[in-house]
Amino acid sequence: MTGCDEASPSRGRRRDRGVGVPSSPRARAKVVPSISTHGKQDQVPDGFELFTDRAIVAMRVNGVLKDLAATVTESDTVEPVTIDSEDGLNILRHSAAHVLAQAVQQTNPEARLGIGPFITDGFYYDFDVAEPFTPDDLKVLQKAMERIVKQGQRFVRRVVTEDEARRELASEPYKLELIGLKGSAESGGDNESVEVGSGELTIYDNVDPKTGETVWKDLCRGPHLPSTRLIGNGYALMRVAAAYWRGSEKNPQLQRIYGTAWPTKDELRAYQTRLEEAAKRDHRKLGAELDLFSFPDEIGSGLAVFHPNGGIIRNEIEQYMRKQLLTNGYELVNTPHITKGQLFETSQHLNWYRDGMFPPMHLDEEHDAEGNVTKQGQDYYLKPMNCPMHNLIFRARGRSYRELPLRLAEFGTVYRYEKSGTLAGLTRVRGLTQDDAHIYTTPEQVKGEVARQLQFVLETLRGYGLDDFYLELSTKDPEKYVGSDAIWDEATETLREVAVESGLELVADPGGAAFYGPKISVQARDAIGRTWQLSTVQLDFNQPELFDLQYTAADGSRQQPVMIHRALLGSVERFFAILLEHYAGAFPVWLAPTQVVGIPVAAEYGPYLDGIVERLRAAGVRAHVDHSDDRMPKKIRTHTKAKVPFQLIAGEEDRAAGSVSFRFRDGSQLNGVPVDDAITRIVDAIAEHAQITTAWQG
RNA sequence: GCCGGCUUGGCGCAAUUGGUAGCGCAUCCGACUUGUAAUCGGAAGGUUACGGGUUCAAGUCCCGUAGCCGGCUCCA
Incomplete structure (x- = not known):
């Protein structure tokens, strides 16, 4: 079959939601220098005699974990196991x-x-x-x-x-x-x-x-x-x-x-x-508190609506991504949410994943007065994957090797009929938007392209403020795969080389590949040490064949391209949730729904702040002045709780000096900043994707 | 889908052994105008998720449905 293994919303729960000690795959018990046993001559010693320290609760004898009550011999290598290892x-x-x-x-x-x-x-x-x-x-x-x-x-x-x-x-x-x-x-x-x-x-x-x-x-x-x-x-x-x-x-x-x-x-x-x-940074809780999104019962479970505050964050996430795509050789495409069933017959999705798809709607059937069918209808399905449609774009005309690698990218909204019991906030939903790319290359280009993708993925993720990664290489499941061993071995080796060359930590995931090809996935650690599978770069040996994809090579022959599925964020909804939890709602300035709030010391100073805010808005900053009847400290509290990065306060002093005073999220201040400087600093912080929580130094 | 729990105004919570819904925040109105995390007063807002049942009486008990939460299974 085929299928596109995008960064699946939850593959590997143990990785995804583990709270607590970062589950570094490298973590190992410390190897304690072994102690040779020289117990009493005629007696076989046990662990209690060897180790009197009460923190030692077991031992490794020749590498095997044993109770302290076990006996050891002279030739055994014995290592203590402390309770905190x-x-x-x-x-x-x-x-x-x-x-x-x-x-x-x-x-x-x-x-x-x-x-x-x-x-x-x-x-x-x-x-x-x-x-x-x-x-x-x-x-x-x-x-x-x-x-x-x-x-x-x-x-x-x-x-x-x-x-x-x-x-x-x-x-x-x-x-x-x-x-x-x-x-x-x-x-x-x-x-x-x-x-x-x-x-x-x-x-x-x-x-x-x-x-x-x-x-x-x-x-x-x-x-x-x-x-x-x-x-x-x-x-x-x-x-x-x-x-x-x-x-x-x-x-x-x-x-x-x-x-x-x-x-x-x-x-x-x-x-x-x-x-x-x-729990405090649970995206479902923050989503309600910060008025970002909701799941109206009337729409159905697993289907989210984004409120204005969430919508603007989403928009920023996507805009940045699009900019990255366009500066990195991608073509942007667009495809519908619904299609005739034939497409998913070709792609084999209906064969393999029917249960995970919404049932079809039967359209265009016509009947005569007696109720006999006079025109055959058609089954239409909501799409669970974008790849088949991208394949059709590839196939829309003859392709030359000169166009390869051809990189098609889309924010493609897909629908999956997930079991009701598995839905969870934005991380597991029934309607999601994948940032989905499919890259068609010649076999020779694969390695270079995968390496390039990996760099692209990491660079882009860093732009969102995630910078602690490791890689996972998912290799063939000997029980379940298509294609020849030779293809697998070569492709796997290619991925491994690229992974190693990246210099990142690499963890093996034997047998973890989908059956149509090996993959590299990028795992990111968040602010509290949890790891999330984000991006995947996955080779597909199956779909080019199913769709009979071809390009004309330099020698005029017809060749089958290699297809790479590349998801970067996984799903926008899930990525939104990850960022929300990573930042605990206190987004970097460029993502913050409201970037600046003006707080007049008294109503009289409102117009002065209006002037500043007008200039900020002209510069593309999301800013407004709080003209409510609340008193100043109350306004500060309100916007602090809303996690607005910059509060601009002005009273007589600042107005007289043509300045403004900053209050940051942690309560620190920077008073009497000339208005031009203030605007520059705010605009720069946005452009640099800076996270600002405290007063600038100097 | 399976097991268990939960569901009271936008949000967070109350309501003695079943006795007929309250509070805070938010909202709206009025007063106050004050340099760094809650000014004061007032108003409005709920057929207690939905549908049945038991009872003189149900937010409280029973059944069903939906949604959510925690897991399991699944996760292209």
Whole structure:
């Protein structure tokens, strides 16, 4: 099939909305110099003897994570794992998941266990329960966990045979399923391997340290903390949700509880603060507060309307983009929102993505008096992609190699019938505008063009104020692809070279490519460290063939062009949301809906500011004077909350001096600035795409 | 689409065990005219998302629908 893999509004949720520690793919646990074991002669030492520091909660023996209770030999290489290392945090969180599961079964013995892995910043555990958990249940469970933590239960590892495991876990059907899967080579996802590793089967007993009694147990690969006490008070249950067993919607849904866990209470608080910070800049909240956009129920879910304030921002985003396109060798095209079905038959979209398309409207059918069809009708579809239409533009006349690379670009509005449950603010919508480009090149031009695209993309993104990037190279999924291996290998290598030459960090995404070609995507980190997949540069081996695209080569032969899909912003709506969250609503001056507000100290000075504002407007600045009856401090408050970058204040002093006083977003001031200077500085700040939050120096 | 939660004037929130809707901001009107984050007074604004039901009585309980939120699945 074919399809254009634009920066998809949400590919990779873990990357997209992760709050908290920037998930740098480079992040690794520190490698601690290994310690050779020279324990007592006749005794085999364990981790407790080797490491007395209580911050060390596990160890790596010859590279394998193990409990401190494991024994080591003289020839082993042993590295300590501290609780605040990446490995240590994962162990802490996984142990916390076990404590949660124990708490759940204490409260509700009927609950059957699913899996309970660590995840970024926390953990979850899935349960099969008759009644879904409620937020109130979380409070109860949190208390129960607290008791278990305080009890200081030991996690004791025990190797079992498959038969023993089956016997002990006879009442845990999901665990039995995992045991059954263990044998098969490619079982399940990573998370399941938390339960049954690749080696021997193990059960962890939770042992009461006073009585030595096993109070709970779970099938688990481990390792675990030595004691539940180490979970301390740096954990919290976050939310309840449902999740399909083993991630397939064909399976029953289990009830999932998400939690977070940290080595200290302070770190927990810091994490919670980060979540609050993220909530404060949620684009849905800011969108309402700043009167930028809304989703009227009357129109339908996933369909946004942009209010004047949002509209002007959008316009600036698009204008800048268009300017960039025109200065970089693109042709601007325009295509309709609706088309006859045949086009999407050719492109194979109806074959592959019918479910994601709005159902057709049947037009032009005519009937006679008896109701018989006298003229066949046609199905028309809202377009989910722009590429087929661009292909038609390419094909509209004979093409010469001299025109290549031909770069067609458009802000193309597309409609996708996303499942109702997946819609989310502006980041996942049913109507969106892609900044979509399709580049047709000769095979020889591909490398140069991809390199050029990458530079173009990065330069343009920097213009929006994003400047922290890394790349991801998505390569062939051996299960699902079209085209020859040779083509794939060559193209992938080309992309890799370009990526490496860019000097940016490159992360592999094996098997992540769409089946019609490999791609490079640009991930951008925002102001609070979250990463978003933005731009994609994707090769397509399929569509030129489906559309029988050709150009005449220098030797007069007909050749098939290579097609590159290039989305820069992804969708304008989603990019708008990303910028809004990145800036927390305090946009750089060029994007700010209102750039300047004049605030007279008293009504008498209004006309003086009107004169200044008139000159600003003549220079293209979005400015007005606040002539309302509010008092000056109230006006300052109003426009500060609206995050206007420049407030220009004038009273008798400034009027007499022919000057004006600036107040910036952070409350800083620059008083008595001559009007000509003030105008120049404002105009310059706009032209330079400057972010101004505080008074200029000097 | 699936699971759970939520839905009170534009926005943020209140309303004892079901007893018949209040507040702040914003809006409008009036007064005040003051150099850096809220001047004072008044008015208007809601058939409590929508549709059924239970009850003498429903914002409060039940059912359905829609929308939103958190997840899962999906994401060309």
